[in-house]
Structures are given as C-alpha cells and as structure tokens.
Amino acid sequence: MAEYKLLTKDFGAEALQTLKGYERTGGYQGLRDAFTKFTPEELVAEVKTSNIRGRGGAGFPTGMKWSFLPKDVFPRYLCCNADESEPGCFKDRYLIDESPHQLVEGLLIASYALQVNTSFIYIRGEYHDQRLLLDRAVEEARAAGYIGRNILGSGFDCDVIVHGGAGAYICGEETALIDSLEGLRGQPRLKPPFPAIKGLYGQPTVVNNVETLCNMPHIVQRSGEWFKSIGTEKSSGTRVFCCSGHINRPGNYEMQLGTSIRELLEEHCGGMWQGRSLKAFQPGGGSMQVLLPEHIDLPLDMNAVQEAGSSLGAGAMIFMDETTCLVDVSMRLVDFYRHESCGKCVPCREGTYFESELMHRLEAGRATPAELASLADICSNMDGRCFCPLGDTATWFVMSAYKYFRGEFEAHCGAGRCPVRAQATALVA
C-alpha cells in the first residue's frame, strides 16, 4: 500500500514555503472555511467528531482537550509545541521545513475555535533554520491579513509569536513549556491545576503538537466525519512516522493508522540494511519500550502497540539490526535522560544519575552481577515516583530491554568489554 498523504500531499510543490506557493495549493482555504462555515463552538465539536488524538506522544483526544477550557474566562492562550526533542523524532522539523504555512494556518484555525487572541509557537533552539522559516511565514501571513486584527473580515483578532527555546528537552512537557514561555527555567508544574484551567500567565491554555495542528486545515475543509473514516476506529487519520536506524531508506513516511509495521519497514523503509535481520525496534521514540521481531505485524495503532507493551509515542521508529548491543542503546538513552533531567525532583535527578553510572560500567564490562541486579531497584524507585513523565520514561526502554535481552545484559557483567560489539566486529570482518 502506498503512503496516505494528507499533510504531506503538496510537499515538494514549487515554493511551498512561501505564502504564494502555499496559496497555490489551496492554502488558507481552511481558515476561510472555518470563519464562514463554523462558529467557534461548532469547530470544537467538529474536531471532537474527527476523533483526532494528539500527535505529541500522549495521544490525548484533541477535541476533548479543547473542551476543557472554562467558559467565559479570557484571555486564553494557545501554544504550539514545536519543541520536538524526543530521540528518534524529526517529523515536526519536516512538517515545518516543507510547509510552514500549513502549521500557521492550523494554529489560526485552532485559535479561532478556542477564541484565543495570542498564540505561540514554541520551537526548540536547535531548529534555528526552522524558526526563521516560521518567522517569515508569520510575517507573510500578517502582511496578507491572515494574522492581526479582524482577520479576513471575520471580526476575529489573533497575533502569533514564534518563541525560540534554547536547548532543553523538558520544555516539550506542556507545563515546562509554559514556564519557559514565561521566562523561567523550564521545569514542570504540579497538575492539577491543568493548563486548560490555569496555564500560561495563569490563564486557560491549550498546548498542541505541530502535527496535530497541521491536521486542522484538512479537518475543516473535509469534515470531521471524513477524517474519522481514515485510520482505525480508535486511531483516526494519518501519522508521519520518523524511521531511522539500520534501514535502507530512513526518513519520514505519512501512513494511514492501522497499516502494519512490517509494511512500513519492508515496503517504505526498504527493509533492513546490508541484508541483515531485525533484532529489535523502538516504536515511539527514545522514551518507549523496545519491541521484538515478533511484534512486526502489529498495526500502527496506538491501542494495539500499547497492548504489546509499548507505545506509538511521538511516531518515531528506530530499527536495530542483529549487530546492535541493547546495553549500548540503553546507555545512550539513559545518558540522554540524565543530561535532560531538569533537577526539580529527586527520583529523576538522582535516579538517572545512578542509572547512567551503572549502564556505563555495564557497557564497559566492569559491572558485577550484584550491580546489575540493582538496576530493577533503581528503576522501580523512579517509575511512577517522578514529578513528570521524563523520569518515568527514563526507565521504560532500559527495563524492557533488560526483560527481553537479559542474557545480553548478564553477559556484559565482568566481561571487561562489550561482548556484543566484539562479536559484531568479528562478524563484519
């Protein structure tokens, strides 16, 4: 089956990054339709009907999130989360690179639905060129009357501010993002109150992922019912999957939800590279649990992958061949969480430190079996005990790898070096 191109349909069209190019593909018609065909309340209902779930990782139904805003409390704020930093994820960058106006249009439609007069795009500091693209897109849209006062004569006002981060994974967590936008250290806040009640500047706030918002022009133009007909019953629409690792054609592929992972790997990614076989894969990005070749026929469906013990997360697929050392992969991911822990809560700040020290010793073949046995202890003191999901997810990959590849972990104890790497080198030579 081919890719199902909804968001990426016009990618590659001439000068799509400019307003003119985007308008040539029918751009900003969704915004016009939103104003002429819907009241804000009807628009929220339409998005609810579409059954679209957030594309940032948690998969929360977007329409429901929107309906949590208390009535008659203003001003409200909308933040687009473009702080894509999950290991293995590069779809938001792709969506912005190829069609920044699609995001701006989606943001404006959502702003209208939520009656927000100031919206933000929080983009990670590393996406410097992408921020410039968005800056230009916002300015072009402003000059054309899509942003500002009385947009297209609708009576609706909206300003859009592109806000660049400065290198902090934690700012992808919605309350940390809000703190960062307020000019604070990006650290998560206690929930409740949820951002929908008290968010940015203490006002009702919605935080939506880039890909979620990019769907809005299509839902508005084609209807929520139509959108619901794509994908599966519980996972409607398409998703852009970021495929990387030991595959022949890494890249972003937009797939209808429900397609099998095998099809994504074999037909679109060109299969495993160098004629090697699949050893393991991670279906949701750095935070999610590892899965095995036996899971390859699972559908790309949030619930199905969840039942298999992992999650589609933010849509990253990292495929690993038989030469991969799962201890090494775990070590890198744990290092990442140690580096990115914001330091607010003890289980995460200390736990990631202990985890990382242990994994380094293990990968070098210097850990004892007793030390390895403490891994489960460290992780169980973190998972569910951290202030925000960062600390919890710092244990998920390593614990799942330990479960499935216990022998490999044990073989590292006292080996003096990485036994898998030594074997792989011999295999290749």
Next chain:
Amino acid sequence: MTLQAETRTAIERARDRYPLPRSAILPALWAVQGELGQITPDAMGEVATILQVAPSEVEAVSTFYSMYFQHPHGRHEVIVCINVSCALRGAEGIVEHLERSLGCASGETTADGEFTWSSTVECLGACGGAPSMQVDHHFQENLTADRVDEVLGALRGAGPAVAGTPRRAIRRRDPAGGGAGGSAGRRLGAEMPGPRTQHDGESDPAAERGGGPAPTGPAGPPASPAAPPASPAPPKRPRRPRKDAS
C-alpha cells in the same frame, strides 16, 4: 553599558511583544549571545534592567538552557549527535574523526579559536540523515569523515558558511523516483526572500557568527579579525581557547 544600541532595541522590541516582559528573557539572551558570543554577567544585568526583573532571575534562566554559553566559544560551533539513531549509523566514527582532525576533546576549542565542538546526547532531530551534526546551527547530515572535512575546511579562514544539507535530503528519497538518495533539492530558503537579519526583536545567531550572509544585523561588524569594531563595544568573537571550562 555592555550591549550595543541595536541589541538593546531588539530586546526592548521583544519585551513589548509579550503579555509579560519577562517572557522576553529567552529572546533577549539570544540577542546577547548573538552580539557577544556568550552570556556575560554585565549583559545579564542589562537584560534584567530592560525586562524589569532581578539579575538573578536572568542568570537562573541562562544557566538552565544548554545553548547559552557562559564561556567564550570558538568562531564556529560544531555539535555532533551521539544519540541512538546517529550512534546506530556510525556517530562514534565521526566523533573520533573530529577529535583527531581538530586536535581537541569534546567541549573544547581549537588552538586557533576557529571551532568549538562537542558531542551531545541531545537528539538533534536529524535521525533520518544520521549520522548528523550542526555547524553554526545548520544541519549537516549523512556524514562521512570526508564530508566533515569538506564542511569544516570551507569554514576555516572566515569563508562563508557551507549551506546545510538540502531540505529534501531529509527524506533521502527521490520523491519522483522513489529510490534512495534524492538530494535533488533546493537549498534552504532558496526561494525565500533575502535573509533577514532580525526576527521579532531577536537577532540571527548564524548571521553574527559569520554563518550567514548578512552581517548587517544588530551584531555589528562581521567576524573578521582585521576589522576593528566600529563602536566602543568589545570585539564580538573571543578567539582564545576554552581551557578554563571549570
């Protein structure tokens, strides 16, 4: 005063855009780093005054985010991703190559002050083009040792920055043919209007590092060692190796 008038204006403009002035701390620090190449205590004090917050609050923010430098850096910034996707496709070899060819360890600056390089576990978001790095904020993907030499060689001697990996190559697949490769892309922004030097009150760090073609932004003179700064402000790009990292 530490900051040039243009930088101050940029910060004031950012301040006026947000519902609360303190929201402009991040853009303000970007503007500072664009001009000075790092965040200094004096500059933080000035930012605090403009944004009507305590200097300690600005410092708290500037030390939290990893992209603000508390020390002088080289003229060009090289960051190599070593997270999983890049590691699976040979990031370690790139790291070893940089260590050898630049003659210094990760986190250090070359003796001539040209490059500060570091490996990072913070995924850069270029997994489809792994192994990857960022040079002066531009992505360089599908790296080999030769490609690294090519990119860094072009930057030595204050040459213009090498364009990043073409956007379409992210996909690494020719959209028409469906085969691997597919770099028949346009350069980033090739069809865009000319590069801006200022964005919503925020300066363009790349331009000020010599990484962009328009050195007319708030940062003052281009990073040429021969050109004395036109204003009383100190030179923009300190060239001394970073040995005092602690």
